[in-house]
Amino acid sequence: MSSNVYDGYVSDLVFEGLLTNDYSGAPIPHLATWEISDDALTYTFTLVGDIHFSDGTPLTTEDVAFTFKTIAHPDYDGPRSYAVSHWLGYDDFRAGNTSEWAAIEIIDDKTIAFHMSEGTASPANIWDFGYGIMPKHIYEFNTWEDFLDMLDKPIGSGTFMFDEWRPLEYIRLSRNDNYWNPADMPNIDGILFLDIPEESLAHAFEAGEIDLAQPATNMDNYNLYSAMPIADVRSVLSNSLQFLQFNTLQPQLEDVRVRQALIYALPRQQYVDIQLGALGSVGMAPLTPASWAFPETGLNDYALNLDKARELMAEAGWEPGPDGILQKDGLRMELEWLVYPEAPWPGVVSGLAYDSWSQIGVDLTIINMDFATVGAVTFDAEPEDRDFYIFTMGFRFAIDPDPTGAIFDGSPGTMAAGGFNASGFSDPRQQELVQLGRTTFDQAKRVEIYKEWAQLVNESVATVVVAYRNDLWVVSNRINGMTIGTFWGWIRDINTITLN
Numbered sequence: 001m002s003s004n005v006y007d008g009y010v011s012d013l014v015f016e017g018l019l020t021n022d023y024s025g026a027p028i029p030h031l032a033t034w035e036i037s038d039d040a041l042t043y044t045f046t047l048v049g050d051i052h053f054s055d056g057t058p059l060t061t062e063d064v065a066f067t068f069k070t071i072a073h074p075d076y077d078g079p080r081s082y083a084v085s086h087w088l089g090y091d092d093f094r095a096g097n098t099s100e101w102a103a104i105e106i107i108d109d110k111t112i113a114f115h116m117s118e119g120t121a122s123p124a125n126i127w128d129f130g131y132g133i134m135p136k137h138i139y140e141f142n143t144w145e146d147f148l149d150m151l152d153k154p155i156g157s158g159t160f161m162f163d164e165w166r167p168l169e170y171i172r173l174s175r176n177d178n179y180w181n182p183a184d185m186p187n188i189d190g191i192l193f194l195d196i197p198e199e200s201l202a203h204a205f206e207a208g209e210i211d212l213a214q215p216a217t218n219m220d221n222y223n224l225y226s227a228m229p230i231a232d233v234r235s236v237l238s239n240s241l242q243f244l245q246f247n248t249l250q251p252q253l254e255d256v257r258v259r260q261a262l263i264y265a266l267p268r269q270q271y272v273d274i275q276l277g278a279l280g281s282v283g284m285a286p287l288t289p290a291s292w293a294f295p296e297t298g299l300n301d302y303a304l305n306l307d308k309a310r311e312l313m314a315e316a317g318w319e320p321g322p323d324g325i326l327q328k329d330g331l332r333m334e335l336e337w338l339v340y341p342e343a344p345w346p347g348v349v350s351g352l353a354y355d356s357w358s359q360i361g362v363d364l365t366i367i368n369m370d371f372a373t374v375g376a377v378t379f380d381a382e383p384e385d386r387d388f389y390i391f392t393m394g395f396r397f398a399i400d401p402d403p404t405g406a407i408f409d410g411s412p413g414t415m416a417a418g419g420f421n422a423s424g425f426s427d428p429r430q431q432e433l434v435q436l437g438r439t440t441f442d443q444a445k446r447v448e449i450y451k452e453w454a455q456l457v458n459e460s461v462a463t464v465v466v467a468y469r470n471d472l473w474v475v476s477n478r479i480n481g482m483t484i485g486t487f488w489g490w491i492r493d494i495n496t497i498t499l500n
Contacts (some may be wrong), residue, residue, distance in 0.1 A: 005396055006193075010171055012491050013191065015132020015156035018045050018064070025399040025487035027126050031059070031133065031157070040121035040441075043129065047110040053135045053157045054176045061112040065104045066136035068114075069093070072101065075144035077418040079379070082405030083128045085413060086120035122438045124402035132156055159186050159495055170194050186495045198344060205231065211476040211499070212490060216344050217469045219277035225474045234473040237486045239290040240396035241283055242345060242466040243407060245378070247388050249424035252333055259461040261312035262353075263302040265360050268466060270304075271349045276469050283465025286408040286457045290486045292443070293401035293450040299458045309360045318361070326361035334363045338378070338391040340371040346392040349466055378422040383415060386422055392466065395420070399487055401450055402438045407463050409434060425462035 018032040032045040051059040070076065072084050074096045084090060089102030105113040116125060138155050141147040154162045157180060160173040171193040175186050196204050196213075202221075204210050206228055215221040225231045246253045246262075253259060268282045281289075284299040318326040318333055326333035337353065339346040347366075354364050369377075378391050395407050403409050405419070410426030411434075413419060433453040440446050457463070473484050481497045484490050 009491060010162070010173065010193070011132055011154065012158075012489075013160040013173055013494065014154045014158045014162055015134065016158050017130040017132055019126070019129055020492075021130075021399060021487055023483075023485055023488045027130075034126075034129075036126075040125070041116040041118070042113055043116075043125070044107075044111065044113045045129070049181065051157055051180045052178070053138075054155060054161045054178055055135075055138075056178060057135060057137055058109075059133060059135070059157050059180075060109045061106045062109075063133050063136045064112050065106055066140065067131065067134045068104065069101060070134065070139070070147070071131070073144065077416075079405065079414075079418055079420050080131070081413055082409075082411070083131070086117055086122075086125075088115040088117050090117070120439065121441075122402070123441050124398075124400040124404070124438055127398055127400055132158075159184060160191060163190070168195050184495045187498050188494075191494070198342075202228075205474060205476070208476075208478075211478055212482075213474045215472055215474060217279050217472045218275050218344075219279065221472060222277075222279065230477050232475040232477060234471075234475060234484050235279055236471045236473065236484050237290050238396075238469060238471040239288050239399070239486055240394055240471070241288055241468050242349075242392070242394050243283075243463055244349075244390055244392045244466055245407065245421075245423050245463045246390055246461070247386055247422065247424055248462050249383075249386070250389050251331055252335060253389065255316045256460055257312040257316040258318065259464075260302070260459075261309040261316070261360065262357065262362070263461055263464055264305045264312065265309035265353075265356050265362075266302075266349075266466075267304050267352050267356050268302075268349075271345075271352055272467050274352075275345050275348050276467060279472065280467045280469035283468050284458060285454045286403065286463070286465065287401055287450065287454060288397060288468055291397070291401045293447050295451040295454045298451060298455055302461075304356075306356070306359055313360060320361050324361055325363045332363065333361060334365070335389045336365045336367050338367050338369060338374050338388055340374050341368055342371045343394075349392060379420060380418055381422070382417045383422075383424065386424070388422075391422075401446070403434055403453075404438060408457055421463065423462040425460060427456060427460060430456050430460070 016031050019027050020030040022028050031051060032047050034043055034045045036043055053059055068084055071080050072090060072094050074094055087103035092098050093101040103115050107113060135155060139147060139150055159176050159179050161176045163172040163174050165171045174190040179185055194210060198216055201213055201215050202224055205213050222233060225233045246259055248254055272280050272282055284301050285295050287294045313326055318328045321327040337350045339350050350366050354366060357364050374391055378388055397406060405414055407420045409421055410431055414421045430453060433449055437446050437449040440449060475482055478500045479497055482490055482493045
C-alpha cells in the first residue's frame with residue numbers, strides 16, 4: 001500500500017507484520033514466531049496470542065496467505081514483487097495459471113509455511129515477511145480495480161486506525177481501543193500527520209502546532225531548531241542516501257564515458273558543503289555507511305575534475321559545436337533534469353550541475369514538477385515510455401544489504417513499470433554478484449561479494465550516489481520516551497511515549 005516513506009508511516013501504524021526488528025536491526029517476532037528448515041527453503045510461522053483486526057475479526061493464516069498472494073497477483077504493478085518472486089511456483093501463480101500457490105501451505109488457523117524455490121535460500125529471505133497483514137474479509141476482490149479502490153481506507157491490526165485523509169492537508173489516525181494486545185496499548189489518543197511546507201515548518205514547531213518534525217538535513221536547520229528551548233534535535237546515522245539516475249536509453253547517455261564525465265563535472269563536495277555540512281558526505285558506494293557491507297576503500301570518488309570530464313566526452317566522440325554545445329552525429333548534448341520542489345536539495349544539486357556542466361559543453365534544462373509526477377514519469381512509466389534524462393530522489397534501504405528490488409538492481413522486475421530502477425541499465429556481472437551475495441550465508445564472504453559489486457556500480461554510474469546524509473529529527477519536549485536510531489524509527493516507541 002505504500003510506495004514512499006510517508007505513506008509507510010501510516011501503513012506501519014495501521015498494519016502489522018509477522019516480524020519486525022530490534023534496535024540493532026536483527027529480526028524479532030511480532031505477530032508470529034518462526035522456524036527455518038535445515039535447507040533454508042521453508043519458513044514456518046506460528047501466530048502468537050489471539051490477534052484480531054481493529055473491527056474485531058480474528059487474524060488467521062488465511063489473512064497471511066491472502067496478503068502475500070496479493071503481492072503476486074497478475075495485475076500487481078507495485079515495487080514489492082521481488083519479495084515473493086523467488087518463492088516456489090511464483091511464475092505459474094503470477095501468470096494466472098493457477099489459483100493455488102505452491103509456495104504457501106496453510107497448516108491450521110495459526111500455522112503457515114512458505115516454500116522457496118530451489119537455489120534461492122538466502123539470509124535475506126527472512127525480511128520477505130515484514131509486510132503488514134491485510135484482512136481478507138475486507139480486501140478480498142473480484143477485480144484488481146476493486147482492490148485499488150479500497151487502498152485509501154486502510155484497515156489492519158495495528159495500534160492505530162485510519163480516520164481521515166485530506167490530500168495535501170493531513171492524515172488523522174486514532175488509537176485502536178480494540179487492540180489485541182492490551183499491554184501495548186498506546187498512551188496517546190491519536191496521531192495527526194500535517195503536510196507543512198519546509199519554509200513554514202520551523203514556525204509551526206516553535207508555535208507548538210506540531211510535536212515531531214523531520215526538516216531538511218542541513219546545518220541551517222540544525223542550528224535553527226537547536227536554538228529553540230522546546231526542541232530536542234536528533235542527528236541520526238541514516239540507512240538512506242540521495243541519488244541521481246540517468247536514463248541510459250537516451251542516446252546522449254548510453255555511453256558510460258559520458259556518464260562518468262558528467263559526474264566528474266558535478267561538484268558534489270560543494271553540494272555537501274552548501275546543503276548538508278557536517279551532517280553529510282559525498283557518496284561513492286551503492287550502500288550506506290550504516291551497513292555492515294559498506295566498502296571503505298577501492299572506489300572512485302569522482303572528485304571534481306572538468307579537464308577529465310572534457311577528456312572523457314572527447315573519447316566518447318562528443319566535440320564542441322559552433323555555439324560551444326557538444327555534438328555528435330548531428331545530436332546535441334542537451335539534457336533535462338527533473339526536480340521536485342517539496343524538498344530543497346534537488347534544486348541545489350541540479351543548480352550546481354547547471355553551472356558546472358555548461359563549462360564542458362552541456363546544455364542542461366531544469367524542469368520542476370511535483371514529487372508524484374516525477375515518480376509517474378520515471379519509476380511508474382512503462383520502460384518504452386520513459387523519455388526523461390535525469391532525475392533525483394532519496395532512497396531508504398532495507399536492513400540487509402541485498403540490493404534486490406532497489407534502485408541499483410538491474411533485474412527485469414525492478415526495471416519494469418512500478419519498480420525502483422528506471423535507468424534502463426543492467427549488467428550481467430552485477431546481477432550475478434547480486435544473486436551470489438543474496439544466496440551466500442557467510443557474512444565475511446558477502447562483504448567481499450558486495451565490494452566487487454559496488455566497484456562495478458561505481459564504474460557504470462547509471463545510478464549515482466550524490467551524498468550520504470544523517471536523518472534530522474526534531475522532537476518536542478512535550479514528548480517523553482521517544483528513541484530514534486538508524487533501524488529504530490519514531491514509530492517503534494509510539495505505544496509507550498507519553499505527552500506532558
